[in-house]
Amino acid sequence: MSADQNLNTPLHKTPLHALHLELGAKMVPFAGYDMPVQYPAGVMAEHKHTRAQAGLFDVSHMGQVLLVGDDAAAALETLVPVDIVDLGMFKQRYALFTADDGGILDDLMVARRTDGLFVVVNAGCRDQDIAHMQKHLSGRCEVRPLPDQALLALQGPQAVTALSRLNPGVAQLVFMTGGFFDLDGIPTFVTRSGYTGEDGYEISVAADRSVELARKLLAQPEVMPIGLGARDSLRLEAGLCLYGHDIDTTTTPVEASLTWAIQKVRRAGGARAGGYPGAAVIDRQFAEGAARKRVGLVSSERMPVREGAKLVNADGQEIGVVTSGTLGPTVGKPVALAYVQTPYAALGTELFAEVRGKRTPMTVSSTPFTPNGYFRG
Amino acid sequence: MSIKYTPDHEWVDTTDGIATVGITVHAQDALGDVVFVDLPDVGKSFAAKEVAGVVESVKAAADVYAPISGEIVEVNEALRADPSLANTDPLKSGWFFKVKLSNPAELDGLMDTTAYDELVKNS
Numbered sequence: 001m002s003a004d005q006n007l008n009t010p011l012h013k014t015p016l017h018a019l020h021l022e023l024g025a026k027m028v029p030f031a032g033y034d035m036p037v038q039y040p041a042g043v044m045a046e047h048k049h050t051r052a053q054a055g056l057f058d059v060s061h062m063g064q065v066l067l068v069g070d071d072a073a074a075a076l077e078t079l080v081p082v083d084i085v086d087l088g089m090f091k092q093r094y095a096l097f098t099a100d101d102g103g104i105l106d107d108l109m110v111a112r113r114t115d116g117l118f119v120v121v122n123a124g125c126r127d128q129d130i131a132h133m134q135k136h137l138s139g140r141c142e143v144r145p146l147p148d149q150a151l152l153a154l155q156g157p158q159a160v161t162a163l164s165r166l167n168p169g170v171a172q173l174v175f176m177t178g179g180f181f182d183l184d185g186i187p188t189f190v191t192r193s194g195y196t197g198e199d200g201y202e203i204s205v206a207a208d209r210s211v212e213l214a215r216k217l218l219a220q221p222e223v224m225p226i227g228l229g230a231r232d233s234l235r236l237e238a239g240l241c242l243y244g245h246d247i248d249t250t251t252t253p254v255e256a257s258l259t260w261a262i263q264k265v266r267r268a269g270g271a272r273a274g275g276y277p278g279a280a281v282i283d284r285q286f287a288e289g290a291a292r293k294r295v296g297l298v299s300s301e302r303m304p305v306r307e308g309a310k311l312v313n314a315d316g317q318e319i320g321v322v323t324s325g326t327l328g329p330t331v332g333k334p335v336a337l338a339y340v341q342t343p344y345a346a347l348g349t350e351l352f353a354e355v356r357g358k359r360t361p362m363t364v365s366s367t368p369f370t371p372n373g374y375f376r377g
Numbered sequence: 378m379s380i381k382y383t384p385d386h387e388w389v390d391t392t393d394g395i396a397t398v399g400i401t402v403h404a405q406d407a408l409g410d411v412v413f414v415d416l417p418d419v420g421k422s423f424a425a426k427e428v429a430g431v432v433e434s435v436k437a438a439a440d441v442y443a444p445i446s447g448e449i450v451e452v453n454e455a456l457r458a459d460p461s462l463a464n465t466d467p468l469k470s471g472w473f474f475k476v477k478l479s480n481p482a483e484l485d486g487l488m489d490t491t492a493y494d495e496l497v498k499n500s
Binding site: 232233 | 412432
């Protein structure tokens with residue numbers, strides 16, 4: 001159960017809540033919402049189905065916001081170390097809200113649309129992120145939350161086959177691009193992106209059409225409903241960070257191995273260097289390195305190593321901690337994301353995780369742990 | 378000897394002073410897909426209600442308790458090799474370990490089938 005769940009506050013429901021119950025979902029609280037953790041198929045089957053065919057996820061608990069106005073991109077650049085100004089029309093990018101000490105406030109997706117910048121933030125940070133944007137951007141652009149939009153994700157190698165039946169045009173999108181598409185007559189904004197490492201789409205749809213759209217997608221032979229349990233094992237096998245676990249206010253983008261998200265133009269010496277919270281700290285870490293790094297770990301034994309497990313070297317000295325871990329259903333081995341002292345971050349480094357008083361060997365490994373399936377055209 | 382149950386959703390099947398222990402259908406359903414089991418060492422002794430092992434799903438790990446006191450005389454290697462047996466056949470081939478009872482009277486403190494079914498119905 002979520003530790004910060006006020007037992008007197010009823011859980012929020014997404015527009016698809018009744019559908020989840022109808023489909024036999026096991027529901028759990030997540031970020032203040034009553035969400036499906038799994039359906040009768042179970043986490044393993046849902047995970048494997050997504051990598052083999054197509055899985056449909058309800059991610060309507062996440063926050064969707066539109067930033068409107070000619071100055072919106074330049075304004076957003078004051079909050080993220082990312083190139084937004086030169087983000088092309090209908091292109092999407094991964095971004096980070098940073099704090100003055102270089103820590104990460106949230107990770108998010110930003111897409112440029114004809115009507116503004118379309119921002120998707122984590123459910124657990126949604127209210128803070130909206131307040132953050134309103135506080136710092138309201139003078140320069142309109143910050144318009146979209147509470148009447150639902151968000152569905154259709155992920156997997158057959159997602160394009162299934163979604164194309166509702167509009168063949170979606171097949172033309174490449175990874176990290178989007179567009180406005182009517183899906184069998186239902187207006188949506190679609191991006192070809194997601195959180196599983198597979199090819200797939202995220203679909204923003206009006207709440208009052210979302211169940212109708214979900215049913216049309218579930219009617220496709222390739223599509224099964226997928227819960228948050230499999231969503232977590234899928235993203236972990238893909239090496240993707242989960243905010244609040246692998247990244248948080250105590251981790252900088254350099255420590256988190258997310259420097260690929262910081263385009264050169266925003267780094268020291270770039271045309272639009274700095275100008276976002278924590279730039280001095282982050283630029284210094286670019287120049288001098290960071291004391292710890294986020295890495296991927298794989299085990300050749302069978303025992304899963306989970307969040308909080310201590311990592312030690314061959315001499316038993318503590319050198320890091322696991323921030324996410326599971327037995328990867330596709331990989332078939334325990335995999336984890338962890339922070340280690342930088343000298344231990346090289347690929348192939350062998351170290352040990354402590355689990356219930358026993359030490360199990362793990363090896364620093366590149367991510368994703370299973371190949372990505374992104375469609376690049 | 379009839380099968381007994383614990384409030385932690387384990388079953389205990391005793392013959393000639395040796396109790397075979399496993400998790401119930403309700404337990405495996407609540408856990409979800411089992412991906413790993415940590416079984417106790419043969420020869421190790423446990424007091425009733427001590428943690429003897431761990432059963433893990435994709436999402437989380439859960440303790441497995443010794444329902445009664447005694448020495449572990451056998452563990453299910455087939456389960457160690459294929460943890461999914463705990464889901465597909467929890468009451469038979471998915472057994473976890475066998476205990477030589479040091480205090481058979483402890484069995485009287487466990488639930489019979491009727492009491493356990495009531496527990497599950499009300500949970």
